[in-house]
Amino acid sequence: MTVKTDLPKKATKKTSSAKPDASYLLKLYIAGQTTKSKTAIENLNRICVEHLDAKYRVEVIDLLQQPQLAEGEQILAVPTLVKTLPEPVKRIIGDLSNTERVIVGLDIKPDRNK
Amino acid sequence: MTKPKKDVVVIPTIQTLQKCPTGIKGLDEITGGGLPQGRPTLICGGTGCGKTLLAMEFLVRGATEYNEPGVFMSFEEPSIDLVSNFASLGFDLNDLKDQRKLALDYVQIDREELVDAGEYDLEGLFIRINYAIDTIGAKRIVLDTIETLFSGFSNESILRAELKRLFHFLKTKGITAIITGEQGDKTLTRHGLEEYVADCVIFLSHKVSEQIATRRIRIVKYRGSVHGTNEYPFLIDEQGFSVMPISSIGLDHAASSERVSTGISRLDTMLGVKGYYRGSSILASGTAGTGKSSIAAHFVDAACRRGERCLYFAFEESRNQIIRNMRSIGINLEQWVNEGLLEFRNSRPSLYGLEMHLVTMHKAIEQFEPDIVIVDPISNLEAAASETEVKSMLSRLIDMLKMKGITAFCTDLTSVGGSLERTDAGISSLMDTWLLLQVIEGGGERNRGLYILKSRGMEHSNQVREFSLSSEGIMLQDVYIGPGGVLTGASKLAQEAREKAESLARSQNIEYKQREIDRKKIVIEAQIAALRAGFESDMEELELAVAIEKMHQKVLAEDSVAMGKARKSDDAQTEIDPTKTVSEVANDCKN
Structure with missing residues (x-):
């Protein structure tokens, strides 16, 4: 629940996820709501849902907002x-x-793909 | 009527390209004022040719001298490294950063970490650049070396499209940009950046010939502006980057009619009494040991006495050695060094290339602002380059000195055996006054002779003078010119002695003849006197004879009177003078 920077996030990860190897912190940097940005968000969500079994956290950062x-x-x-x-x-x-x-690229093991 | 006039004034200012001064010595001169304002400039060249330095100096000078903040996007070196690298050149990047005049951003590209999965663009870089520019209100930016992107991103077509967009973006931002690029095999840059940056391309090179490296800069292209097209040498030293556009000097320098003393009064006399022209070039050439440096030292000494500043470029001897040697001929150069009127720049010719010598000399001259420059000797420069290069370099040096009204005194060592009237550097035509020092050999010794081969624009002596070095300096003396040729030194003395003896003998001879004449005169006079005496005695004799005759007559007469008396004559007057009659009678008896 705490608003945290990188280090506390790691901490929250460890606490929130039961399995030590199951925590993924993914940051997606985009520049505005372009077609590419939208496609990327959609693709990322799909891949995460399909391959990461909810053991992940995604942050989308718009660089136009936070250059x-x-x-x-x-x-x-x-x-x-x-x-x-x-x-x-x-x-x-x-x-x-x-x-x-x-x-x-995400080092997701092929076994988990199934 | 006023409106069209205004238009006429306004239009050219719109048309002419605005320039952004770099503040880098010489670069603004050859670019005609700086880099194109608000446009990107490509600086390309091989490794270690000074691209990053030039770019950084552009930013630092902009921030400190023109109040234009700048952004340095480094694609190669981390910011910390940049700060420490430039600290050695006296640029305090951290301080500028704190003043918000400079922003450093290190763009790290690590291909290992990058996985390419689909369509992308470089908007992230744009955002970074834009953010950096906006935070400090930058007017200048450097992208060093943007080509690194090519190693980071495999999709070249995206990259090229993005680069094109980047330069367009920079232009619309109105920021003056420098993009550096590594030299390619046959192209200016390895990845053909020049096709995106079409406004201004500057090429830096660092050539090595005969183990001597020379840095050069050339403006390959400058759209919408005139610019120098030559390769100009440049220098990187503790003050940063300096370009010397020396070849741009023409022959339109002013000619001073002021004269400066040579420091040797007799030589002044030979040069129309007053010495050299100020701002002229003087060459003293001769074989080894003919006293070239000594003449230079005299000139320096005289100039410093007048309070003028002298810069002495020595390529043969160290500063202390020159001071010591000149002390032996009674010239104390050290005092002038201490007073700051004289400065020595000693370097071996092989230290760096000829162009670099010229650049360093040029820089030293600009710093010291001398009235007189000594180059001792120019012939040694040939160790660093070929004859034509030396000639080109010296002509530019002398042109530059003439432009500044600086009197140049060069010495030149001519090789033994070669013609004396040719200098090794073949620069005689550049020189206004040429003193030729010559060894005159004869009578078992070598003596120094000096004459003025030429001296433009003044009456000068055409005679050879012997000169000798003593503890009081250079002494010029007349040489002996006689039927046996020019004689100097001991043989001159011997000849003079011989002549003296001869003339003494001649004068003795004349005296002798004089005396003889006198004697003869006396003899003749004596003879005349004797003759006259003889004549006089003859005359006396004659008179005597006449007198005796008269007496005789008289006696005869008296006798006849006495006879008459005795015979009772009546005349008794003759008895008045009986004594006279007696002596005359006696004389008569003698005869």
Whole structure:
């Protein structure tokens, strides 16, 4: 319930999810409500629902609203999906229409795809 | 009537391209005022040619000198590294950051982390750039090196479209941008950035020839503006970047008729009594050990005495060595160094390329603002380059000095065996006054001779002078010119002694003859006297004879009177003078 920055979020993750390996923190950076942004959000939701079994948390950040975040997160391309947790950090750019690559990029094990 | 006039005034100002001064020494001159305002400029070149430095200096100068904040988007170096790198050049980037005059943003691109999954664009970068610009109100931006994006993003078609959009975005933002790009194999940049940045392209090179590196800058293109087209050498030193557009100087310098003393009074006399022209170029050439540097030192000494500033470029000797050596001929240069009137710049010619020498000399001259520049010797510069390059460099140096009205004194070492009247650097035509120092060998010694080969615009002596170096400096003396040729030194002295002896002998001879004549005169006079005496005695004899004859007559007469008396004559008058009669009688008896 607390409003937190990165570190407390990790904490909330650990507490909210029972299984230690099941916590995904995904940040999707977009720039305005463009077609690409919408496609990316839709694709991400679909992939998460299909492959992550609700053990995830997604934050959508609009850089037009918070441009200062682009520098800190080293965002160049949009949309960019950053997998902050679990480590290692991964970045997936594009509208996520290539599901295969997103899954690989998120290190989702093929076993869980079923 | 007024309206059209106003239009006439306004139109050109609209048409001419606004320029954004870089504040970098020389660059504004060759670009005619700076980079195109509100447009991107591409700076390309090989690794280590100074792209980043040029770009950063553009921002720092903009922030400090023109109150134009700037953004540095680095794609290569983290901001911390940039700060420490530029601290060594005296740029305090952190301070500028705190004053909100500079924003540093490091764009990290790590391909390992990036997974490409679908359509994307670089709006994130745009947002970052836009955000950075807006937070400090930037007027200038640098993207260094945006080509790194090509290694980060595999989809080149998206990237190219986005780059095109980026430059368009920067233009609409009205921000003056520098984009750097690495030199490609046959193209200006590896990824053809030049096709997006069409306004101004500057190329930096760092060539090495004969192990000596020279940095050069060239404006490949500058749309809508005249610009220098040559390759200009530039320098990166502790004060940053400086370009020396020396070749742009023409032959329209003013000619001063003021004269400056050479420091050697006899040489002044040879040069129409007053010495060199101010702002002229003087060459002293000669073989080794003919006293070129000493003449230069005299000139320096005289100038400093007048309170003028001298800059001495020495390519052969160290500062202390020159001071010591000149002390031996009675010139104390150290005092002028201490007073700040004289400065030495010593460097080996091979230290860097010729152009770099020129640039450093140019810079030193601009800093020191001398009245007189000594280059000792120019021939040594050839160690760093070919003859034609030296000639080109020196002509630009001398042109530059003439433009500034600085008197240039160059020495030139001519090689033994070569013609003395040709300098190795072939620059005689550049020189206004040419002193030729020559070794005159003979009589078992070498002596120095000096003559003025030419001196434009003044009457000058055409005679050879012998000069000797003593503890009081240079002494110029007349040489012996006689049937045996020009003689100097001991043989001159010997010849002079010989002549003296000869003339002494001649004068003795004349005296002797004089005396003889005198003697003869006396003899003749004596003879005349003797003859006269003889003549006189003859005369006396004659008179005597006449007298005796008269006496005789008289005696005869008296005798006849006495006879008459005795015979009872009646005349008794002759008895009045009986003594006289007696002596005459005696004389008569002698005869």
